[in-house]
Amino acid sequence: MEALPRETIVDVLEDRLRTDILDGRHPAGSYLPPERQLADGYGVTRTTLKHAFGRLVQAGLLETRHGVGTRVRDYARLGGADLLPMLVRHDAKWVHEVFEVRRGVGALIAGRAAARATRRQHAELRTLLAAVRDAEDADAVQLADVEVHRALARATGNRVYVLLTNTLFNAYLPVRSLLKGPFTDPETAHDRLASVVAAVTAGDTGQAHAAAEAYLRATERIMLDGLA
Numbered sequence: 001m002e003a004l005p006r007e008t009i010v011d012v013l014e015d016r017l018r019t020d021i022l023d024g025r026h027p028a029g030s031y032l033p034p035e036r037q038l039a040d041g042y043g044v045t046r047t048t049l050k051h052a053f054g055r056l057v058q059a060g061l062l063e064t065r066h067g068v069g070t071r072v073r074d075y076a077r078l079g080g081a082d083l084l085p086m087l088v089r090h091d092a093k094w095v096h097e098v099f100e101v102r103r104g105v106g107a108l109i110a111g112r113a114a115a116r117a118t119r120r121q122h123a124e125l126r127t128l129l130a131a132v133r134d135a136e137d138a139d140a141v142q143l144a145d146v147e148v149h150r151a152l153a154r155a156t157g158n159r160v161y162v163l164l165t166n167t168l169f170n171a172y173l174p175v176r177s178l179l180k181g182p183f184t185d186p187e188t189a190h191d192r193l194a195s196v197v198a199a200v201t202a203g204d205t206g207q208a209h210a211a212a213e214a215y216l217r218a219t220e221r222i223m224l225d226g227l228a
Contacts, residue, residue, distance in 0.1 A: 084171035110212030
């Protein structure tokens with residue numbers, strides 16, 4: 001059996017600092033108090049504080065300048081989509097905004113895929129769609145569904161669409177277990193997605209766009225109901 005990971009004091013402090021930053025207790029552009037004062041305030045050592053700082057610098061929330069101090073980064077102005085998983089974990093309201101982008105980008109990708117997909121990619125899409133129907137449980141259906149969308153992005157021939165697709169899925173990964181509503185029945189999930197694949201493999205760009213938008217709206221509604 002694999003041992004479960006244990007939360008360390010650095011994990012706890014990182015989470016506390018992240019929450020304080022995202023809740024605005026440490027506003028964007030402001031400098032944090034001196035390390036000794038901050039460590040005393042959180043009841044940790046300066047070494048623990050430095051480790052937590054390092055993680056938050058890597059996450060894009062802090063920036064440290066030697067001899068100057070540690071400043072809260074304006075993530076809303078300077079940050080990238082890689083921050084989304086962290087933001088969704090902090091506030092589930094971000095999911096609504098992620099889904100709005102998912103709808104627009106997903107429909108655009110389906111239309112591009114219909115115009116550009118090769119015969120080999122058509123065959124891959126049909127195979128991946130069948131895997132949705134054959135999946136054993138809601139979690140497996142959800143993951144199989146994701147692979148269809150990754151294949152649609154690849155079929156556009158534009159690698160940026162692939163990265164955007166990955167980013168959007170990663171964004172709601174922290175709450176994925178709450179979003180299984182559309183995937184509880186493999187046959188229904190398959191049939192819901194089949195119209196998108198059919199339009200793409202037929203090369204019908206307009207129908208592919210419309211089918212993808214309808215699919216994304218329907219699944220979004222079910223998933224948001226699950227979150228509520």
